[in-house]
Amino acid sequence: MVTITVDNHIQLRSYIAEDAPALFAAVNASRAHLSQWLDWVSHTTKAEHSLRYIQDALHNTKTQQALYLGIFYDGEIIGGVDMHQWNHQVKKAQIGYWVTKGYEGKGVISASLQHFTQFLFEKVGLNKIEIHFSVANTRSAKVAEKLGAKIEGVIRQSVMRNGVPEDVVIAGILRSEWSNIRS
Numbered sequence: 001m002v003t004i005t006v007d008n009h010i011q012l013r014s015y016i017a018e019d020a021p022a023l024f025a026a027v028n029a030s031r032a033h034l035s036q037w038l039d040w041v042s043h044t045t046k047a048e049h050s051l052r053y054i055q056d057a058l059h060n061t062k063t064q065q066a067l068y069l070g071i072f073y074d075g076e077i078i079g080g081v082d083m084h085q086w087n088h089q090v091k092k093a094q095i096g097y098w099v100t101k102g103y104e105g106k107g108v109i110s111a112s113l114q115h116f117t118q119f120l121f122e123k124v125g126l127n128k129i130e131i132h133f134s135v136a137n138t139r140s141a142k143v144a145e146k147l148g149a150k151i152e153g154v155i156r157q158s159v160m161r162n163g164v165p166e167d168v169v170i171a172g173i174l175r176s177e178w179s180n181i182r183s
Contacts, residue, residue, distance in 0.1 A: 020051035092128035
């Protein structure tokens with residue numbers, strides 16, 4: 001189990017099966033807010049889906065394919081961060097994140113990603129982290145910028161969301177850049 005303390009209120013930790021009802025409730029309460037950017041939200045329609053997600057997350061962590069952590073505020077799940085598309089040879093991965101509507105704009109994602117990124121570079125040994133987001137998602141663009149990620153390009157019409165092809169921005173940060181930013 002992975003646990004990362006962000007501050008006195010925020011903790012990132014591996015999901016456990018018992019988190020499924022709370023995870024589903026968090027997603028369900030912010031469904032309209034989250035589904036605008038995250039396709040998986042529309043497929044999460046009952047607590048069993050959240051349990052399956054947690055089981056898959058634990059399997060992917062065990063087999064070193066990915067890492068999924070809940071964001072807990074005073075013990076209540078309010079979001080998640082993840083590392084996926086883990087390429088062990090190149091030592092790079094993508095990260096993703098989400099937070100419930102009530103915690104948006106309060107610095108939770110930025111603080112969580114600062115600690116998560118540090119963990120991925122120092123403990124996991126990644127050399128590069130990428131963030132992929134829709135061109136229209138200006139909030140994710142600001143998150144990437146705050147993290148120190150540089151825009152590397154735009155892949156035109158490479159994802160479908162709500163039946164419409166969209167461009168995706170690729171932003172990245174190298175371990176050497178992270179070290180320079182933090183010193």
